[in-house]
Amino acid sequence: GCHHNTMHRLSTxxxxxxxxxxxxxxxxxxxxxxxxxxxxAFKWRNEEMLFIAGGYGLLPVRQQSEAKYVPKRGKPEYGWxxxxxxxxxxxxxxxxxxxxxxxxxxxxNFSLTSISDSRGILFGGYQPETNRLSDMFVVELGxxxxxxxxxx
Numbered sequence: 001g002c003h004h005n006t007m008h009r010l011s012t013x014x015x016x017x018x019x020x021x022x023x024x025x026x027x028x029x030x031x032x033x034x035x036x037x038x039x040x041a042f043k044w045r046n047e048e049m050l051f052i053a054g055g056y057g058l059l060p061v062r063q064q065s066e067a068k069y070v071p072k073r074g075k076p077e078y079g080w081x082x083x084x085x086x087x088x089x090x091x092x093x094x095x096x097x098x099x100x101x102x103x104x105x106x107x108x109n110f111s112l113t114s115i116s117d118s119r120g121i122l123f124g125g126y127q128p129e130t131n132r133l134s135d136m137f138v139v140e141l142g143x144x145x146x147x148x149x150x151x152x
């Protein structure tokens with residue numbers, strides 16, 4: 001599979017992509033290299049941000065202390081996560097937020113949709129232990145904070 005932790009921007013004037021990923025000091029820094037994750041745009045004090053959550057991919061050497069990781073049976077270097085990262089668009093930098101509340105389990109293939117300037121809703125997904133999920137979570141986002149609450 002193909003798993004990345006890079007960020008690209010499309011110029012709608014030139015129709016060309018540009019890599020805007022900030023450089024990492026070490027190869028194991030930055031978000032987990034993954035696919036099947038969710039992303040929503042939000043604003044914090046008029047600053048444009050992106051929130052990237054969950055997914056499946058190559059498990060990181062440096063794991064976020066507030067995230068969970070579930071290795072794939074038979075291929076333990078890969079797995080699922082509920083890791084959340086924030087990308088500050090203007091500065092082009094990654095932020096690891098402080099996470100509180102009841103976060104979703106490590107999963108992939110879910111729907112994540114904005115419902116206001118700083119809130120989103122996550123529904124469903126796939127998790128290795130229970131297969132298909134039907135849970136619903138609301139996420140409230142700040143510059144370096146994430147608060148989850150489970151609805152169903």
